[in-house]
Amino acid sequence: MTEAHPLSDLPWTRGYTDPAWIRRFTSAGRELSPTRRVWRGAGRPRDLPAGPGGSGLDTVPLALGGGATISLPELFAAAQTDAFLVLHRGSVVYERYLHGTEAHTPHFNASAAKSWLGLVAAVLAHKGLLDREAPTTAYVPELAGTAFGEARIQDLLHMGTQVAYGGRPFDKSIEAQRYFAVIAPRMRPFDHHGPATIREHLLTARATGAPGTGFRYENGNVEALAEVLRRITGLSTSALLGDVLWSGIGAEEDAYYVLDADGVEAASGGFSATARDIARLGEMLRCRGAVGDRQVVPETVAAGIVSGVPDGYPRRVRLPGAPLTSPATLSYHDLWWIPNDAHGSFMASGIHGQRLFVSPGLDLVVVHFGSQVVSPSVPAVPFAQAFLGIGAQLAAAVPV
Numbered sequence: 001m002t003e004a005h006p007l008s009d010l011p012w013t014r015g016y017t018d019p020a021w022i023r024r025f026t027s028a029g030r031e032l033s034p035t036r037r038v039w040r041g042a043g044r045p046r047d048l049p050a051g052p053g054g055s056g057l058d059t060v061p062l063a064l065g066g067g068a069t070i071s072l073p074e075l076f077a078a079a080q081t082d083a084f085l086v087l088h089r090g091s092v093v094y095e096r097y098l099h100g101t102e103a104h105t106p107h108f109n110a111s112a113a114k115s116w117l118g119l120v121a122a123v124l125a126h127k128g129l130l131d132r133e134a135p136t137t138a139y140v141p142e143l144a145g146t147a148f149g150e151a152r153i154q155d156l157l158h159m160g161t162q163v164a165y166g167g168r169p170f171d172k173s174i175e176a177q178r179y180f181a182v183i184a185p186r187m188r189p190f191d192h193h194g195p196a197t198i199r200e201h202l203l204t205a206r207a208t209g210a211p212g213t214g215f216r217y218e219n220g221n222v223e224a225l226a227e228v229l230r231r232i233t234g235l236s237t238s239a240l241l242g243d244v245l246w247s248g249i250g251a252e253e254d255a256y257y258v259l260d261a262d263g264v265e266a267a268s269g270g271f272s273a274t275a276r277d278i279a280r281l282g283e284m285l286r287c288r289g290a291v292g293d294r295q296v297v298p299e300t301v302a303a304g305i306v307s308g309v310p311d312g313y314p315r316r317v318r319l320p321g322a323p324l325t326s327p328a329t330l331s332y333h334d335l336w337w338i339p340n341d342a343h344g345s346f347m348a349s350g351i352h353g354q355r356l357f358v359s360p361g362l363d364l365v366v367v368h369f370g371s372q373v374v375s376p377s378v379p380a381v382p383f384a385q386a387f388l389g390i391g392a393q394l395a396a397a398v399p400v
Contacts, residue, residue: 046250051091062389110350118335162209
């Protein structure tokens with residue numbers, strides 16, 4: 001029997017059922033909330049040259065396994081696609097914008113942005129500035145007594161805390177809505193009396209189990225990690241991401257973070273950038289951290305996204321919306337999803353269809369932005385399988 005939610009939870013279970021309403025938030029964050037820019041740096045943008053092989057992708061059925069196929073127009077309709085870009089061997093072979101989105105339009109990355117922060121943390125750990133085995137309270141003493149305080153940094157990077165907020169039983173979808181209400185006052189119910197800032201929200205978290213013993217996908221891990229990184233560097237999350245990543249990838253546009261009432265970035269999902277700049281980020285990682293002859297991210301960090309998955313629970317996980325009865329075929333490392341395919345692929349994933357898919361073995365980078373309805377009545381879109389199908393098609397059409 002499915003457990004019924006109490007009536008007090010009804011305002012938090014509505015979700016988003018209209019793509020146009022979702023798109024209002026995915027494409028217009030600066031008009032709805034205070035934001036802080038992530039500077040692209042002073043250099044010229046990295047060129048994204050056009051390349052061969054993508055002209056027939058609209059009509060090719062992409063194999064999904066088990067005899068099933070999907071076409072790109074079918075994928076775009078199912079995912080309410082706003083932007084779609086494919087790089088093959090560093091060149092743009094397919095690029096399309098829908099529903100008023102344009103190449104220069106920053107789009108909500110949602111939880112895909114967790115992976116960007118995980119990459120920053122891995123760089124700081126590589127430099128010796130962050131100790132993965134230290135408890136969070138070593139950097140943020142105020143989190144003592146919360147579910148995150150005694151968790152190690154390594155636990156935060158692998159969603160390894162067991163947490164409940166405000167004395168409530170944990171429900172992922174409801175807690176996600178409550179988190180959105182912290183950073184977006186417009187989304188609060190009429191009689192909302194809960195936390196009004198990210199830090200207040202974290203202070204209500206209590207452990208329901210030992211950290212480092214199992215995977216539970218939860219925004220608080222990332223917000224606690226972001227506070228750790230701010231304490232280490234003395235920089236805002238926006239400035240830190242700009243220094244470590246954004247100013248080095250040859251971005252064409254500034255990105256931005258949504259801020260809470262304290263002026264703190266929503267690090268676990270409040271980031272927006274253009275599809276072309278996220279493609280530049282992915283291409284840098286496909287090239288093992290390099291942009292041309294310049295090493296933006298240490299090669300061992302870029303390669304370690306896939307090769308560095310620790311033993312234990314991070315090796316077998318499911319996407320957040322996957323049924324508990326489905327096989328746990330993914331891995332999770334430093335806030336990146338690892339499909340464990342034959343091509344060394346890895347992925348950043350966010351609600352409503354935000355994806356960055358990097359497949360070094362297929363010389364492939366795919367960016368998808370969308371405004372998809374999230375509901376049990378709406379079938380999941382097989383993004384990763386479709387992206388692999390694109391890679392196989394390009395490999396056959398453009399031999400080395």
